[in-house]
Amino acid sequence: MPAILPRIKEKRIFMNTLDQFLAAAEHPERYAAKLKSEGASIIAFLCSYTPEELIHAAGLHPMRLFGTRGPIMRADGHLQAYCCSLARGTLEQALAGDLSFLDGAVFPHTCDTIQRLSDIWRLNTSFGFFADVVLPVKLDSKSAQDYFADVLGRFKAELEEWTGREITEDSLRRSIETFNAVRSSLERLYRLRSADPGIMAGSRMAAVIRGSMIMDRNELPGMLDRLIEEAESGIYREPPGKDKKRLILSGGICDHPDFYTALEDSGGVVAWDDLCTGSRFFNGTTETSGNLPAALARRYSRRLICPAKHLSTTARAERLLEIVREHRADGVIFFLLKFCDPHAFDYPWLKEFLEKHNVPNTLIEVEHQLPPEGQLKTRLETFIQTL
């Protein structure tokens, strides 16, 4: 039976709260090793449709994987080179033994790549727990909602069987409250930064989001409250940049803190984003009464949608335009991982939609490594000068 995640009693000594997020974001394997030494069981996930609340309520620690920035070789024996570097990089880490801290992994069915990676993972790795969570693709019908809640109920039963412990209604409610608190705090921090981007550099904000997908969720609400207080007090303030253009970053994941720095050096700033490593991760809260798996299904269906799921054909574009207007953005940067089919298919009509509404936009495609700094800055400066 895996150990239940303990509450960490020891006080960690760091300079400030942000340092703790930066350390976890930079070295998740060290953070994981510390959790393991305290008796935690760690369950990996790759997609923000993963019902983390259920994993947490089972007494396990959910941890998002982001792939590798190093060379990818072993994974090439299982996945074609035209799969996204997130899937190839994560499999590379697993096959190389870099994820030995894991006790299992969960694969929500979203894009084709994650669905196929799930089979390859199951057949080629030997972590203790494995689950496919076969979510509906279309999210807005009554039958989809009922099915979604059933799937979550089944996932709950799989977790209970593996841990040998019941996930009680109370423990699930407490986990939902924890995740609601984390999401609300992240949104608050984003809103503070949208109103005053100098409050914290973009690369640091990205580390806070990344860290929130890695760190002990029992500690996060308190840490985020402290971080917000410290940010408001001005201790993370960056030297003010004049006339920076306000931009929205739209895509799947952005795991490149240096991109934010290159953008800020080029005269822009990310005012908000439409990323699953950003606002899509914290958008929406879950009700804490009634049928809790159904409440979770509603939140995951109503949060900002990604192109691997469907609402109406125009839902994503309309929401992106709302974000542009709400955050007074000068333009949009589509930040796409090469070979990410869902986002690549969405891009042409999102671009057309934005252009119809006179929103300037550009496309930056990256792999697990960014293009050379000089090349990237030239492209960003060229776009920013047109705004």
Ligand code: SF4
């Ligand atoms: S972009 Fe969508 S499918 Fe891809 S990892 Fe993010 S939430 Fe999951």
Ligand code: SF4
């Ligand atoms: S949504 Fe795109 S980046 Fe995410 S796993 Fe699928 S193909 Fe890769």
